Amino acid sequence: MSARTITEPARQTPVYGEYDVVVLGGGPSGMAAAVSAAKAGRSTLLVERYGFLGGMGTAAGVTNFCGLHANVHGDIRRVVHGVATELLERIDRLGGLNTPHALFGKTVAQAYDTAAYKVAADQLMQSAGVHLFFHALAAGAVMDSQRRVGALLVETKSGRRAILGRTFIDASGDGDLAAWAGASFEKGDGAGSFLYPSTMFRINGIDPQRAGSAWEVIPKLMQQAEAEGRWRFPRKTPIVRPQKSGIEWRVNLTQLANAEGNAIDGTDADELTQAELLGRKQIADVAGFLREVPGFERSYIVDIAPQVGIRETRRVNGLYQLTERDVLDCASFDDTVGVNGWPLELHKKGDVEFRWPKIPESRGFNHLPYRMTVPPGFDNLWVAGRCASMTHEAQSAARVTGACFVMGEAAGAAAHLALQAGVAAEKVDVRQLQARLEAQGAWLGRED
Known part of the structure; x- marks a missing residue:
């Protein structure tokens, strides 16, 4: 690629709008974040590069929900609820949801029709009062200070636009907004490779x-x-x-x-x-x-599928980094915001390797701590989904749909509480956050 550059003339970028919560990315984490914030009464904008929602589940043709269930001491049960339940119920009413099917005799996944998913997602956003901005490709960030994101820049058919926000949630999958804001991140396995992508x-x-x-x-x-x-x-x-x-x-x-x-x-x-x-x-x-x-x-x-199915790119460093041992040992955290019940799923050269917690001896799920959604040094920024704070190995498990719903719903609720209390992301009262999530129907995995 050429190293040459050109100098663009200075310009005034029109402001598209100003919102309490700006969410980048319309996959499961972005949808859950937007619904969670909007239902709290916050003006919320969800920005998506395509003309439909669903993330890799629609744009990459995954057509399969993974991680909604866990094998709990031999009993396969649904462990992800909240916003996820609302979406699945809408897909089911449209006739687009399969019954869960067995995988490896250890867990289940649940297939869906992509057209029904798209329609159900539209319905869910509109019913929650989420503002949608489709066909908007994120292109940069403007900082109010070293600790505060002031605006998200996007490119559209109408030209470049700036979206002002009081809080921002990066659910882009690639950690785009966090990277532009200056957050530290890791890529791949440290030896030059990522989880291999697929085209579905x-x-x-x-x-x-x-x-x-x-x-x-x-x-x-x-x-x-x-x-x-x-x-x-x-x-x-x-x-x-x-x-x-x-x-x-x-x-x-x-x-x-x-x-x-x-x-x-x-x-x-x-x-x-x-x-x-x-x-x-x-x-x-x-x-x-x-x-x-x-x-x-x-x-x-x-x-x-309209695009390559990406499994891993940037993983933004947070206040806590979920590890392989956390997944395999079914770790518990005081600041749990939900659970991941999916095993390590490492797409290596030429094959896929699954590594499981001990089944049926273990409870089969690990807590997802709030801290993994909070990049240090930023007052009004969260990351949710596959770009959240995890090691390469742990990300192979918690990148799937179930965990993405969990992280997104927590980030949306946390943004509301941060605004309500006038505090930074890392100072959000975790007990209040947990109570709010449970009131929304989420399951935090604390009973087991």
Whole structure:
């Protein structure tokens, strides 16, 4: 990339609006944060680069909620509630929610229809009084002081705009706002690689009776096809499961690397471009193989996700950094704002590695502390979602939907309480925060 620069002329940027709470990113953490703040009576703006909400769940075609449940001493139960429950109920009323399905005999996940998700998310935001600003790509931050964010800069079809706020929640997934504000962060595993991204796709035309439990036989068919030299796959562990209609299935079997063989960097525009091309190439090959699977002979690609599915980029350093041991040892924290019930899910070169807490001996979930959403040195900034304060290994677990809902709802409630008390993010009364979250229907995992 060229190191040349040009000098832009000074300009006056129009102010789009001023809000109590400005949330960047419309994924599960951003949606939960916005609803939590708006329901507290705060004027709240949710800024999203696409024309719909859902984050990786829609834009990257994930079509699967992970981390809503945990295996608690052998009993698989729902552990994430609050705003998440409101959203799932709306998706269900639209006929777009599957019953939870078993994974590895240790937990469950829950598939959904992306169209229903988008509509349900719109309904939820509007019912809570959240202001939405779509097709707005965040481009920078303006600081009122070293400790206070004053404005978020965005680029839109109407031109560059400034959004003023009293508080800001970075739910961008990439920690964009926090990084622009000067917060410290980490990237990847410290050895030059991130969790590998994937490009998701869906296929149609499956015969559900003949396909049966195809997800159980596909790994063996892959091994056979590779041994015979007919196909090569980007990774070993496939995820091929049915949607609400048995004739449509979702497929997660790509793995995207850069020229050096490392996971692509989702904050690098050139690498993202190459990843999009590579993902579609891999999809064409995988779809060809799947037509050899019984029941899939007449299958065809019905949708390729609008963007690469990013699992990890920046992780903003907070007052506490969640660790691998916290996840595997089912750690408890006095400042819990909810729980994570998902195991470590490390997308490594050529495969996916799961590491679980002891099941059924353990309670199967760890607390998520409020401190992991608070970057030190900032009075009015929170981070929520996959860019919150975690190690590389812990992030592989707590980046999934369930934990993102938890962190987002807590950040939105904390922003309200900080404004109410006139205090900085790190001085929010945790007991008040916990009481508010429980009043909103959230479960903090303290009974166990």
